[in-house]
Amino acid sequence: MTWMDPRLLFTYDVTFMLASSTRPTARALGRTSRFTRRRAHARGVTMNATPAYDALKSKLSEISDLRSISGLAGWDELVMLPSGEGASKARGRAMATLAGVIHERATSKEIGELLEKSATETLQPKDRANRKRAEEEYTKATAVSAELEKRRAELGSRGYQTWVKARESGSYAAFSPVLTEWVALTRERCALVAPEKKVYDAALDDYERGMSSERLREIFAVVRAGVVPLIQKVYAKDGPTALAGRSNPLHGEFDVEKQAALAKAVAVKIGFDLTKGRLDVSVHPFTGGCGPDDVRMTTRYKKDDIMEGLTGCIHEAGHSAYEMGRSREYAGQPVSDAHSMGAHESQSLLWERMVGLGEPFMTFLLGELRETFPGRFDDVTPELLYAGFNVVKKNSVIRVESDEVTYPMHVILRTELEMDLLEGTITVDDLPKLWNSKMKEYLNVDVESDKQGVLQDVHWSSGAIGYFPTYIIGQILACQVFNAAKRQIEGLDEQIKQGEFAPLLSWLRTNMHERGSECDTVDELMIKVTGKPLDANEFVEYLNDKYTKLYDL
Amino acid sequence: MTWMDPRLLFTYDVTFMLASSTRPTARALGRTSRFTRRRAHARGVTMNATPAYDALKSKLSEISDLRSISGLAGWDELVMLPSGEGASKARGRAMATLAGVIHERATSKEIGELLEKSATETLQPKDRANRKRAEEEYTKATAVSAELEKRRAELGSRGYQTWVKARESGSYAAFSPVLTEWVALTRERCALVAPEKKVYDAALDDYERGMSSERLREIFAVVRAGVVPLIQKVYAKDGPTALAGRSNPLHGEFDVEKQAALAKAVAVKIGFDLTKGRLDVSVHPFTGGCGPDDVRMTTRYKKDDIMEGLTGCIHEAGHSAYEMGRSREYAGQPVSDAHSMGAHESQSLLWERMVGLGEPFMTFLLGELRETFPGRFDDVTPELLYAGFNVVKKNSVIRVESDEVTYPMHVILRTELEMDLLEGTITVDDLPKLWNSKMKEYLNVDVESDKQGVLQDVHWSSGAIGYFPTYIIGQILACQVFNAAKRQIEGLDEQIKQGEFAPLLSWLRTNMHERGSECDTVDELMIKVTGKPLDANEFVEYLNDKYTKLYDL
Incomplete structure (x- = not known):
């Protein structure tokens, strides 16, 4: 019934609209608190x-x-x-x-x-x-x-x-x-x-405070040494042993509405608080919004890819959990911000991969899948589901389509190139050739065109140089933080099987989320959370253990 | 897949997200145009x-x-x-x-x-x-x-x-x-x-530039003299003649989803451009948003009140049309803003009442209703629908629930009281008594409590004194502008019957919307649009003609 004139917003606050709104004291409260704050400051x-x-x-x-x-x-x-x-x-x-x-x-x-x-x-x-x-x-x-x-x-x-x-x-x-x-x-x-x-x-430093190229090269050496051979071994196999002679239970078409309902239910179960955020659909999933009390996450669902929608939603719910868990005592202060882009990615990957793609989670998820898609998962066991979710795709050319085994090498490749570019040891003209040879070396892949190669990522076009390594830092932290949680939370695996995620979330709140940006470096943060600095070995061990079992290597 | 860090927005513009977005050049374009503008200014x-x-x-x-x-x-x-x-x-x-x-x-x-x-x-x-x-x-x-x-x-x-x-x-x-x-x-x-x-x-002046209490009192005298007797005559009747012995075809329950689809279709038909705005549901309908290219209107639907949802949607579409029609040449400039709150209300009321509650519209609407609710309107004629939409409710105590006949008196009552209050001829303590006696005089209504009386509106609580008269100015302008359109657009009634609204919208674009705030007063604006200053007589005549026919007075 009303035209909301923005010219009147400051003066009159359009209180007439609030009268019939569900949140009658919204601006009023905000305003009061602002003046209270000012008075407090004046007193201070x-x-x-x-x-x-x-x-x-x-x-x-x-x-x-x-x-x-x-x-x-x-x-x-x-x-x-x-x-x-x-x-x-x-x-x-x-x-x-x-x-x-x-x-x-x-x-x-x-x-x-x-x-x-x-x-x-x-x-x-x-x-x-x-x-x-x-x-x-x-x-x-x-x-x-x-x-x-x-x-x-x-x-x-x-x-x-x-x-x-x-x-x-x-x-x-x-x-x-x-x-x-x-x-x-x-x-x-x-x-x-x-x-x-x-x-x-x-x-x-813009993305990962206090990180250095020296430290990155150390980390990369460990990852390369542990992951490149693993990739070769996995590629030599047809697929996860449990799937031999069977079709992947996640293949086929799944109703998009039901997928969305399932993903939402799972997101809420692991801790996405719908009173502190929204879940919408967008072309490209992301988490953003206005702060810890108003987190906006988005997902997308495809009829023929139930895995993308579900793991994508869990991933964003992990970002959201970090945001929702930020210190309220320091609300609006830089110290309450996420530690870094890498740390943010660690929270999404912890939930997506360490929890969501882990074996215990399959017991919980199978129940949810059976309820959402009656009859469809009757013959599926948690073991089969686990194998189905953890297939390593071959010929991994495109980073955003890769999996947890090949992803680190995509990221290392890009980071090494941008490091060398900035330090001046290679030139822009060298890039396509170096890209392709590294792809061969790290992933045993032949790149057919620059479109599929050096031109695939948007980052450099907008000057985001130094961003890529946060992806691998995120993976390593996710693994390390989850290991620490497992050591400190008794019966965590069993809780996950039962769909009880509150103990883990609460542990993360205290150890990661509320800490915000109080540490100078990610090493310092990891010492506080896990007892030791960032450690790529834990990540390499995790990958090798997991895929050795899955693929019978 | 991304955490959208607001700290990086300025520097990096999160172009990675845009890469997969449907609107890849959004910020880029904005940014470019801003710099172009600066350069232009520098040259200027x-x-x-x-x-x-x-x-x-x-x-x-x-x-x-x-x-x-x-x-x-x-x-x-x-x-x-x-x-x-x-x-x-x-x-x-x-x-x-x-x-x-x-x-x-x-x-x-x-x-x-x-x-x-x-x-x-x-x-x-x-x-x-x-x-x-x-x-x-x-x-x-x-x-x-x-x-x-x-x-x-x-x-x-x-x-x-x-x-x-x-x-x-x-x-x-x-x-x-x-x-x-x-x-x-x-x-x-x-x-x-x-x-x-x-x-x-x-x-x-905050709401209606250049308006004066003197001018308002002139207008009110005309409205009072023409409307109060009309109300008495209408109240003496049982209802519109066409409905005698029949039930109102709009009574009963209508599926909310279908109502929403119908209302949206009608809004689009009369000119709501979905590439320049959104239509959502909210507790209290309003139109707002970001400007002429991004207008946000909301509506609500009730199962047992098809009229509220439909007319509400047309009302907001009228506000939206005004916004969408603002001058692009003067985009971002005060002169492109709506002339006043009264003028804004005139555009919503023109579409809601002059068009949407008018006789010709019923022919168009009946077709839409029959399509949306098959079987339900088979026995209904345009005449019956017209009567059904234009019932004057008796015992009109609450302003926001009143109709076009009684509404003006609600507004005059409030305006007279706030005028006298500010001028000091009455006191705050006099208000409830004066309210109730005016309600008796103007609307022949006994107010049972202050809750139903002087306390019903939110406006005064937030200091919006001087806002009420824009409602009646809007009604009068709507009538006067629509009359001018009828004089100037050949076959307008027939067009409306056929659901052709483009000629009217286009006329309003040129005559009202693009004019924006170029006039000092509403009288000046009305002279440009209609050839004479604001004229309450046209409104009084319109009401008397319409309800004399409907009620056989």
Whole structure:
């Protein structure tokens, strides 16, 4: 009955709409709490020993508010936006404007001054970490000129569009100039942001705080040594032993509506809280949204691929669990953010692979499958289901279609190439040849075209150099954290069989989620969570044990 | 497969997600256009004769971008937000922060300076109007101190909560102190915003630019004189003549899914463009969203009330049509905004009542109803349907449940009371008694309790004083504009019968929608659209003609 005039939002708050809404006190509450906060801050100046830090927190919280709205706009763009070009253009412009506002606030002099003043205040450890995270971000954001950021934004846009066309036509030559520009631009930026660091280490830091190329090379050596031979052995077999002479129970068509209902039920069972988030369908599954109390995850379902929909949903539910578990005490503060992209990926992979593709889970899942698809799984045992879910596909050319055995090598390949590119030991022109030879070496695969090879990923086109290794860090952490959980939670396997996931979730809350960004490095985080630094050996052992049994190697 | 980290949005734009998205160039395009705009502006400084005005437009466009995001957050809050209290609190806080940013930008010195500089530049009429609208808003926003705005926001929040409880318990005494505060605060604000105006005229101006209490009293005199006797005559009858001895074909239960499909089909038919908007379900129907290319409308359907869902949907489609029709040449500029709240309501009411409840529409609608509910409308004629849709309910106590005959008197009653309150000729304590006696006088209704009387509306609790008259202005304009359209579009009635709405929509685009806010007053707008100022007589004649025929008066 009402036209909601955005011009009146500030002044009148459109309370008439709230009157009939299910959430009558929404904005009212928010508003009150904002003023309460301001008053508290005002009081703090005289009553509290950390006035600068308190003021800083208040500023950071406002930036977090704006980011939560930006997160909403991003989710909406991918899930809800009308299809017209006008809607898409308007949203792009509006998001760019909002991003500008956020950047302006995040690099404001005021924050710089508060960081400086708070440096001498006595803070609790978590607050110290919070201040440190804020300082790191501020230093990074202010190190770079607006002009350079503009060039990066421009190249991101142009690079992406160039890549889309180049991949379509399969022409690496059409794309390589963009990559050359990105290498130069990334070097320029890294030299400003962290002149004391190697250029790749500075690039890495955007996604994985404190990680270094040296440490990565150590990790990769362990993974290569343990996984490449495993791949060869697995490839020599026809498939998992349990499936010999049988068809995979997951093959065939499954009603999409029923798949969605099943996936939702499983997501809720493992801890996705529908009062703190939404589950929608989108072309490309992702988790995003507005923060720990409003997490938006998306999935997709295909009639002829029940595995993708189900494991995809569990994967996103893992991301969601991490978000929903963030510290409420430090809500809106950098220290409550996920530790890193790798750590985030570890939580999705822990649920998807360590739990969801593990043997105990099959007992629980089989019950759910039988209920959802009556008759269809009568003859299936948990053992068969386990084999069905864990088939290693041969001829693994495309990263996003690969499995847990071949995936690490895809990621190592890309990371090695981008490291060498940034360090200058190889050139952009060398890339296709190196790509293909590494594919042969690591995965025993012949790449037929650049379209199927070096042009397959979007990341480099938008300047996301240093992002790839977070995928493998995520895999390793997932394994290591899950092993720690198994050691500390008595009867975890049995609980998973019974579909009792609360003990694991609760353990993760305390050990991973609530810790947020309190550690400087992923090694430090892993020592706190598991007792030792990141350890690729655990991951290699896990893979070898699992597939030796499955494939009778 | 991805965690969408809002911290990386500015820098990396999460292009990986776009790679698989249906709208790959969304942000890219937006970003490009933003930079293009900046370059254009930079060039404009030397090449263009209106550098200050051009710079002003660029600033206004950024504010509009942020408002579009605020509109999105408001829509999402009412349609998509998870149910948990945390989500609601976080959204409230985030929206308040964003509102603060918008307010800051809208009241910035820079805008003030550009307004001043552009005052001497030679502008085309539409640009002159645009600058004028911007100046009005700026003057208003900067006239009031942040401290007063804060008090208003606080009272809005507290007032709303107080009203909810007071209405529940039916205690006017619990609510009246809030109203007393609102009267004082509104007077204080109006004296600052427009010291040269009567206090109520200044309050009105927030919703209906250039309207005055004097003009309203003229209009009300005409409506009262023409409608009160009509109500008495209608009340003396049992119902519309065509329904004598028959049951209303709209009574009974109708499948909700089918109702929704029917309403959507009708909305699309009359012009709701699904590539430029969404249609969702919410507890309280409204239209909002992000701007002309992304309009979000909501409806609701009840099993036992097919009329509410259908007419509600047509109503919102009318609001949507106005939004979708806004000038693209002046996109993001104040002059492209709807003229006023009254004008907005006129477009929803034009489609809902003048078209949707009119006789010709019944021929079209009957076909749709027969298709959607096979067998159910076989014996129904357009005449019967017309009568069924246009029953005047007796004992009209609650405004939001009233019909087009009694609604105007509900609105006049409230407006007269708030005018007198602000002008000081009555007090807050007089209100319940005056309310009840006016209800008796205007609607021949005995109000049994304050809950059913003076406490029924939310508006005053949040300080929306001056809002009510826009409802009646909307009704009058709807009638007058539709009459003009009938005069100018040959065969309009026949087109409506056939379900051809494009000629009317196109006429409204040119005459109402694209005009936006180019006029200073609604009278000026009506002269352009219809050839004469707002004329309540046309509305009174319309009602009398229609119901005299329907009820055989």
